[in-house]
Amino acid sequence: MKIVIAGTGYVGLVTGACLAEKNHNVICIDKDKNKIDKMKNGKSPIYEPGLEELMKKNYKNKKLDYSINYKDAYKDADIIMITVGTPEKIDGSANLDFVYEVAKQIADSVIRSCIVVIKSTVPIGTNDKIEKYINKNVKGNINIEVVSNPEFLSQGTAIKDTLDAPRVIIGTESENAKKKMKELYKDFDLPLVFMSRRSSEMVKYASNDFLALKISYINEIANLCEIVGANIEEVTKGMSYDDRIGSKFLKAGCGYGGSCFPKDTKALHYLATQDGYNLKTIEATISINKKQKIILIEKAKKKFNSFKGLNVAILGLSFKPNTDDLREAPSIENIEILLDEGAKIKVYDPKAMDNLKKLYPKELEYKSSPQEALIDSEICFIFTEWKEIRDIKPSEYKKLMKNAIVYDGRNIYDINEMKENKIEYYSIGRN
Ligand code: NAD
Numbered sequence: 001m002k003i004v005i006a007g008t009g010y011v012g013l014v015t016g017a018c019l020a021e022k023n024h025n026v027i028c029i030d031k032d033k034n035k036i037d038k039m040k041n042g043k044s045p046i047y048e049p050g051l052e053e054l055m056k057k058n059y060k061n062k063k064l065d066y067s068i069n070y071k072d073a074y075k076d077a078d079i080i081m082i083t084v085g086t087p088e089k090i091d092g093s094a095n096l097d098f099v100y101e102v103a104k105q106i107a108d109s110v111i112r113s114c115i116v117v118i119k120s121t122v123p124i125g126t127n128d129k130i131e132k133y134i135n136k137n138v139k140g141n142i143n144i145e146v147v148s149n150p151e152f153l154s155q156g157t158a159i160k161d162t163l164d165a166p167r168v169i170i171g172t173e174s175e176n177a178k179k180k181m182k183e184l185y186k187d188f189d190l191p192l193v194f195m196s197r198r199s200s201e202m203v204k205y206a207s208n209d210f211l212a213l214k215i216s217y218i219n220e221i222a223n224l225c226e227i228v229g230a231n232i233e234e235v236t237k238g239m240s241y242d243d244r245i246g247s248k249f250l251k252a253g254c255g256y257g258g259s260c261f262p263k264d265t266k267a268l269h270y271l272a273t274q275d276g277y278n279l280k281t282i283e284a285t286i287s288i289n290k291k292q293k294i295i296l297i298e299k300a301k302k303k304f305n306s307f308k309g310l311n312v313a314i315l316g317l318s319f320k321p322n323t324d325d326l327r328e329a330p331s332i333e334n335i336e337i338l339l340d341e342g343a344k345i346k347v348y349d350p351k352a353m354d355n356l357k358k359l360y361p362k363e364l365e366y367k368s369s370p371q372e373a374l375i376d377s378e379i380c381f382i383f384t385e386w387k388e389i390r391d392i393k394p395s396e397y398k399k400l401m402k403n404a405i406v407y408d409g410r411n412i413y414d415i416n417e418m419k420e421n422k423i424e425y426y427s428i429g430r431n
Pocket of ligand 1: 070085122154182
């Protein structure tokens with residue numbers, strides 16, 4: 001099968017590399033020429049463990065290629081998978097401009113019938129509209145069937161999540177499309193779950209929004225723990241023995257970020273509102289997270305009237321470990337506040353500093369180790385629980401910082417150990 005991936009970002013590149021690994025001939029299209037050149041030279045434009053190896057192997061095998069020439073790639077594809085971004089608009093709705101741009105390019109290019117698979121997260125009803133749009137604009141006797149196949153990978157474990165997915169959701173009622181999708185996934189040995197396109201689109205939003213809700217719920221419980229003198233780590237441990245609850249996404253912290261939860265909660269809430277329904281759980285999830293993202297600064301404000309001239313160390317920038325993605329990361333909002341108040345900031349992150357340099361080329365000092373960032377600092381904020389940061393010994397804060405005051409948004413340390421090392425330590429849901 002000739003598979004073409006439209007949009008080679010976190011989802012597109014991982015999907016393309018994994019499909020090539022499963023013996024398909026894959027062409028990854030992107031409109032960003034720099035990305036294409038980089039990939040042709042064996043480099044991944046994003047940090048994702050294991051991805052570069054898979055790319056190199058399959059490029060060498062001629063199973064995987066990269067191109068900017070969409071016309072040539074789309075014209076005779078068996079399956080075109082749309083994996084472009086669907087970012088948030090100001091009103092919270094999903095911006096479908098990139099999806100429509102690809103739909104137009106497909107309609108202008110194809111010379112035979114094919115399947116178009118929408119992997120991007122799109123509002124309910126989008127697959128129907130895109131199918132209509134392409135078939136209205138395509139030339140000749142061509143029929144395009146659009147299939148919803150939402151993506152559930154997590155950045156940081158994306159390869160495993162794709163090759164070893166718990167299930168693959170496929171939204172189509174066409175027998176021909178079902179047959180093609182079975183062929184696409186035949187070597188994956190994964191449960192294929194077929195349903196209508198609208199249900200499939202909803203599975204994606206309902207799943208992401210549920211996980212975001214779980215995080216906001218436990219963050220609220222953590223905030224209450226601080227008030228009533230309970231310890232959130234003990235509480236979640238106790239809860240997690242109940243397998244109806246489980247332990248995943250039950251870690252209290254300084255809020256969720258990333259390219260999915262923030263926009264997908266807002267998009268579903270917006271969609272419901274447009275249909276006259278107020279999705280109250282998601283409304284609460286969004287507003288809790290907004291406050292939680294700046295909870296460390298709020299805590300620090302109780303001690304420091306102003307951050308002006310203060311030497312600040314920031315450890316961890318990406319929205320979670322094992323990715324270089326800074327989209328909606330709590331670190332960004334906090335850096336903005338600290339810079340506005342005139343703090344002097346040193347930052348460290350194992351993978352995300354190059355991306356941060358694009359936003360703040362001169363305003364911050366970039367350090368090559370967490371220890372360097374800590375030297376002479378008067379306050380430290382931890383936003384991401386990278387291993388390199390978890391490995392810092394409590395005694396090092398005491399030794400390196402001018403004042404050993406640490407605000408930990410990921411509950412990395414044992415409170416008693418920090419006390420024994422004479423560190424003023426603030427975390428989430430623990431006193
Ligand atoms: P991304 O921004 O990393 O990648 C999108 C890519 O599409 C970019 O490289 C961009 O240059 C390219 N592009 C835009 N228009 C194009 C066009 N007309 N032709 C060719 N390329 C084009 O996005 P992402 O994080 O991979 O997310 C893609 C979609 O998948 C989104 O809808 C997102 O919600 C969803 N999703 C993302 C994740 C994740 O962890 N990132 C997980 C599940 C689902």
